[in-house]
Amino acid sequence: MKRCLLPCIIGLFALILSVLTTESVHYIRERHSHEVLTRISDLPASLLKASVLEFHGVSADLLLLKTFTWVGMKIGVGADLTREEWKQLAGIIDRITDLDRRFWDPYLFAEMMLTWQGGMVEEANRLLIKASEANPDDYRPLYFLGFNEFYFRKDAARAAPFLRQAALKPGAPGFLKGLAARFSLYGRQTLAGIIFLKGLIKQTTDEKTKKYLQKRLETLEIINMLENAVTSYKEKFGHSPKTIHDLVTDEIIQYVPKDPYGGEFILLKNGSVYTTSGLINHDRSRNTKERPGNLSSK
C-alpha cells in the first residue's frame, strides 16, 4: 500500500499540473470575455449605469482596459477586426463614456482606432462631439474633429470652424490658431496628417507606439516633399509631370525615396501623391511586429 502511495501522489500532482497549465482555459476565458464585452454595447446606458452602482469610474476604467486587451490581442495576432467588430468597438466606447463622460482615454482610443484602422470617421466624430460636450474647456475633442473633417472627409471648410473653436480653449497649443487660418485657405491633407502625427508622437511615451507613429510620419513627410516637388515642376515647366519619376529625370529631386511601408509612390491625376501601400505594411510578419504593443501610450 505504502509503495503505491508515492507514485499515486506524483501521478496526481502531474495530472493537476497539466490541467492547470492547459492553454484551453485561456482560450475559453478569452472567448467569453470578448462575448461579454461586445454585448455591453447592446445595453441601454441608464441600465448599465444602474448595474455598476456607485462604482461608475472604476467600471469604466476596467471596461476600457478589457477593450485595449481585446483589440490588442486581435492586432497582436495580425487579425483585422471585422465590420461587425468595429461597430461593437464603437458601441463599447460609447457605453464606457456613458459611465464616465469626461474620461478622455476612450475618446482618444476611438480617434486612433476607429478612424485610422476602422474607417469609421462618422462614429469617431459622434464620440468626439460627446467629449466636447462633456469637457467644454478641453481643446482636444474639437482639434480631432477638425482633423477628421479635413484629413478623412477632405473638407477644409468644415474643419476650420472646429479648429478655430479649439484654438480659443484654455491650454490650446499656439500653433492651432495658425493652423485654423491656414486650413481655411489651403487643402493640403498631407500637411494636416504630419501636424497631427507630430502632436500624437509628442504625447506618446510608449516606445513601440512611438516607432509605429514615427514610420507613418516619415511616409507622410516624403509624400509632402513629393507634392511640393510636383508644384515646383509645374512652376518650372508649365504642366504636371506624367509620372513621379519625371521629377528625377527633370532634376527637380535627386531620387524618389523608398516607401517605409514597402509600397511605391505614384502620381494621381489631380497632382497629389499617393502610395500603393496605403500606409499598411505589405509584409504580414513584419506588420505584427511593428504595431504598437499594448496600444497604450502616455
Place this chain on the structure above:
Amino acid sequence: MRNSIAIAIFTLREGLKQRIIIGLSLAALIMLTSGVMISGFFMRDISKIVVDLALSVASAGGLMVPFFVGINMLAGDIEKRTIFTIMAQPVSRWHYVIGKYIGLSILTLIVILFLASLGLASIWVGKLMYGPVFFKKFSMKSYLVAVFFNYWGTNVLLSLVVMWSSITTSSFLSFLLTLASYLIGNTLDDIVSFVNTNAPNNPMEETIQTAVIYLQYAVPNLSAFDLKLPVAHGIATSVEEAAVLVSYGAACITFILMISILTFNRRNIA
C-alpha cells in the same frame, strides 16, 4: 447620553476585535498596488484611474462595516440573545440604539480614513512613477471632501441597518433589506432616468413609472453622496452643494434613527 457613549465605546471595541482593518488593509494594498501598475496601460488619464481606485477602495471598505459588522452586532445581538446582558443594566432602549449607531459610525470613520490614507499613498506612488504632469488635476481638498461624503453616505446606510435590525427578527432578513436599500438608493437616479426616457423598444407600464417616481422620495438617495467621479476629474464641490448634501444626510439619519427608536421601544425582544 453617558449610557449611549458607553455602548458606543463597547461597540467600537467589539468592532475592532473583529480585525476588520487587518483584512481590509490587505485587500486594499493588493488592489491599490495593482491599480497603480494597471494605470500605466492607459494613455492620458492616469491620475483619474489611480484616484478612482483609491476612492472606490475606501468606499467599498466603508461598506463592509454596515453590511458585515453592523448587521452582525445589531441583529446578531437580538438573535443570539446577547442584548439581555446590556438590557440588564440601567440602560434605556433608545440609549442602546443611539450608542450602537455612534459606535459603528466611529468604526466606519476609522476604516474609511485608514483606506483613504492608503489611497493617498497610492496616488503619491503614482506621481513618483508616472510624473506629476499626469496629476495636475488632482486636488487634495477635493479628495478629502469626497472621502467625507463617502463617510456621510455610509452613515445614512448605517442608520438603515439600525432601522432594519430594529424591525426584523433575523440578521439574514436585516442583511437582505439593507442590501435592497443600498441597491435602490444607488440606482434610483439611473432607473428614474431610464423610466423617463421611455425608449420605443422598452415600453414601461404606467404603474411602474409612477411607482419608481414615488420611490425616489421614499428611499434615501445614496448616489448623491458619491463624488468619486468629479474628484477623479479634478472638479471641486461647491459650498452650496456640500451644504445641501450635509443637510440631506443629517435629515435622513435623524428621521431613520427616530423610526428605529420608536420601533425598538415597542418591540418585544423576549
